[in-house]
Amino acid sequence: MIPFNKPYLTGKEAHYIYQAVFTGKISGNGVFTKKCHSFFEQHYGFNKCLLTTSCTDALEMAAILIDTQPGDEIIMPSYTFVSTANAFVLRGAKIIFCDSMENHPNIDAEKIEALITPKTKAIVPVHYAGFACDMDKIMGMAEKYNLFVVEDAAQAVDNYYIGKDGTKRALGSIGHLGAFSFHETKNIISGEGGMLVVNDRQFEQRAEIIWEKGTNRSAFFRGETDKYGWVDVGSSFLPSEVIAAFLWAQLENLEDIQKKRIKIWQTYYERLKDFAVANEIALPVKPHYSTNNAHMFYLVCKDVEQRSKLIAYLKSKDILSVFHYLSLHSSPYYKNKHDGRSLSQSDRYTDTLVRLPFYYELTDTDMQTIINEIKQSLA
Numbered sequence: 001m002i003p004f005n006k007p008y009l010t011g012k013e014a015h016y017i018y019q020a021v022f023t024g025k026i027s028g029n030g031v032f033t034k035k036c037h038s039f040f041e042q043h044y045g046f047n048k049c050l051l052t053t054s055c056t057d058a059l060e061m062a063a064i065l066i067d068t069q070p071g072d073e074i075i076m077p078s079y080t081f082v083s084t085a086n087a088f089v090l091r092g093a094k095i096i097f098c099d100s101m102e103n104h105p106n107i108d109a110e111k112i113e114a115l116i117t118p119k120t121k122a123i124v125p126v127h128y129a130g131f132a133c134d135m136d137k138i139m140g141m142a143e144k145y146n147l148f149v150v151e152d153a154a155q156a157v158d159n160y161y162i163g164k165d166g167t168k169r170a171l172g173s174i175g176h177l178g179a180f181s182f183h184e185t186k187n188i189i190s191g192e193g194g195m196l197v198v199n200d201r202q203f204e205q206r207a208e209i210i211w212e213k214g215t216n217r218s219a220f221f222r223g224e225t226d227k228y229g230w231v232d233v234g235s236s237f238l239p240s241e242v243i244a245a246f247l248w249a250q251l252e253n254l255e256d257i258q259k260k261r262i263k264i265w266q267t268y269y270e271r272l273k274d275f276a277v278a279n280e281i282a283l284p285v286k287p288h289y290s291t292n293n294a295h296m297f298y299l300v301c302k303d304v305e306q307r308s309k310l311i312a313y314l315k316s317k318d319i320l321s322v323f324h325y326l327s328l329h330s331s332p333y334y335k336n337k338h339d340g341r342s343l344s345q346s347d348r349y350t351d352t353l354v355r356l357p358f359y360y361e362l363t364d365t366d367m368q369t370i371i372n373e374i375k376q377s378l379a
């Protein structure tokens with residue numbers, strides 16, 4: 001059987017977990033957490049990083065930090081994971097869903113401005129499959145209308161936005177806040193795990209307080225205050241050192257992991273591109289303003305029947321492929337709250353996108369088997 005995903009272990013995870021356990025500091029914000037924070041801050045120019053127990057939690061922190069109030073409107077793609085929306089819905093916000101681009105599942109930046117009203121508080125671009133959204137356009141709009149930008153960079157670790165002048169900026173470092181995931185289906189993992197990136201300095205201090213259950217405990221341990229107590233709202237957003245130790249092993253091997261994943265991505269692409277053109281199947285498109293972090297490989301089928309047939313055929317050959325997301329604007333939870341606008345591209349990806357097996361240990365032989373079976377099924 002060829003699985004859809006197989007979490008990759010570098011070999012050092014258990015070793016660092018052992019260290020974390022036996023140094024006696026197992027709760028959060030210890031040595032491994034700090035190592036992870038400075039790795040990200042140094043490698044990607046993130047202003048301040050805070051590990052969280054998930055990207056879902058990082059998004060919830062972002063929603064608190066921008067002071068989301070009942071009735072606020074938050075613009076985001078409909079073609080995304082539920083957590084992108086839930087974080088803001090939990091604070092009473094109304095989600096204004098924007099369509100995807102015709103050639104890419106990412107939010108269509110050209111369509112955002114028409115959705116902005118006096119109630120709009122933030123734009124939440126999701127870098128789908130790790131590919132950058134049109135950040136110059138989105139940040140320009142945010143500046144013009146005085147909005148916050150929270151990047152859902154769950155899939156975008158080690159990827160970059162290329163500006164008009166050719167300069168590269170790490171995804172997650174561009175918006176006021178950014179959220180990453182280290183769930184076992186992502187490039188860099190810790191089982192469950194995530195990170196909030198605080199780029200706008202006005203949020204630095206409060207982010208740390210919300211992270212530590214609404215207390216000024218972090219400042220207390222740095223000796224900046226002589227007592228610590230309840231100073232704001234908050235929750236337990238920080239992961240234990242056991243999680244951070246696992247993540248640290250992965251970060252030490254980030255370059256190797258990324259090299260391998262990029263090779264897998266390119267192999268799929270090279271071996272499928274002619275077949276795709278001949279059979280009107282779309283392969284992932286890398287926007288000119290994005291680099292590629294090889295988070296996933298997907299096909300966009302002609303219609304839902306073709307996709308169902310492909311997934312079933314691959315399954316009969318013991319190959320697991322999966323589809324996602326069901327457009328949030330037509331979900332059982334949100335469809336009655338949505339304003340009724342049709343989002344045709346989002347619905348099209350819901351019906352036609354299929355993700356192929358993608359993991360570090362995927363062999364060339366298995367990849368060739370997958371490719372042959374795809375051709376058998378679709379030709």
Ligand SMILES: *Cc1c(COP(=O)(O)O)cnc(C)c1O
Nearest residue numbers: 054055056081083154181183194
């Ligand atoms: C994986 C993912 C999330 C959620 O990440 P968790 O760490 O599982 O909470 C949110 N948004 C997007 C786009 C994702 O891919």
